[in-house]
Amino acid sequence: MIKYFFSLLIPIFLSANLTYDTDYNKELEILNSFDIDPAFLYDPIMNNMKQKTLAKDKHFFRAMEDAYLFIPAIKSALSKYSVPQEFLYLAMAESNFRTKAYSNKRAAGLWQFMPGTAKLYKLKIDEYTDERRDPIKSTEAAAKYLSSLHQRFGKWYLAAIAYNCGGGRLSRAIKEAGTDDINILLDEKKKYIPKESRYYIRKIVALSLIGSDEHYLLKSEYEYLLNRANAYSLATIKLSSGESLQRVSKLLGIKLAELKKLNRHLKYDFVPPYSRGYEIYIPYIKLSEFKQKYQSEPIKNIYKVHVVSRGDNLSYIGKKYGVSYRVIKDFNHLKTSRLQLRQKLIIPIPKRSASQKINTKHYYIVKKGDSLESISKAHKISIQNIRSQNNLSSSLIRIGDRLKLYE
Incomplete structure (x- = not known):
């Protein structure tokens, strides 16, 4: 009878061992993709981060669910530049996969690019676009940047750390430590690299381990995410x-x-x-x-057309419709601000509405007498915040400028 009982348990033990081996091998693959030694699996701070994230798994999976359309495209862009797929979780660590993420240091988008780095990698920032928030173009830029960091430092975990603290800062840390070994660089007493960076690489690894744990997903209410990310x-x-x-x-x-x-x-x-x-x-x-x-339409068929009357100027017309004078100028390919009587101007608001303005809930059109200080006080938002959100290098503003305030 006892012999029979053990014969029933053997498949269960074997199954458990197979599951354990599968999980462990997967974890080793992830560490290997970062060029990290297997012993890092037992890093106490990284494991603590992992457990805290699992304790709040709804937050983790909500971010994954919100980004389900982006994830396949992000993985494809990373592959294009031979960046390991696990760097998907660097974007999660940076922005929680929110394309509209914006920091008080003026970093924006999925990959939290600063304006200078963005322009270096050909991401356009102008009156109409901020391509740091473009999920594909910003990922391609991030992949190029990470590839260049990997080429410089030779290991992917060093590329991730440099992405956070800068290549120069990491080079000085390696020189001071006399090695690029991750365990030494992350020493909590020596503090070769900033605390934020020491925790940053651990967070990316922890997120990667959770995101690749298929057994965990299968046991959770988020099993559908396994297939959804590939289907959309x-x-x-x-x-x-x-x-x-x-x-x-x-x-x-x-x-x-x-x-x-x-x-x-x-x-x-x-x-x-x-x-x-x-x-x-x-x-x-x-x-x-x-x-x-889809068939393209002349823009005069889509938007309202304003006929210039006596006394009109671009600033006045812009305020009337809630559109920056620069936008009106660009839409009508005007080389100067001079207008002619009965001249027809395309105003980019719906044609059917004579009075409807572009949604200005988060924006403000600068009027005569305005200053950053007066706008700051009126809207209860700091001058620094206004300057950061609008990429202003000084406090100089002009009538008709369109300022982002609350995004």
């Missing part, structure tokens, strides 16, 4: 100059809010009036429908 993706489409997002959303049966969420890099509800048009993102499952239905 983005498609890139090109729109004509100044095209309205609202028109595209109606054409494809996508809520405007969803379309804007996929295109947080656009500062307005229309694509920039660049002469060559502009690319945006839609769910891949809508691509065929777009190809069948």
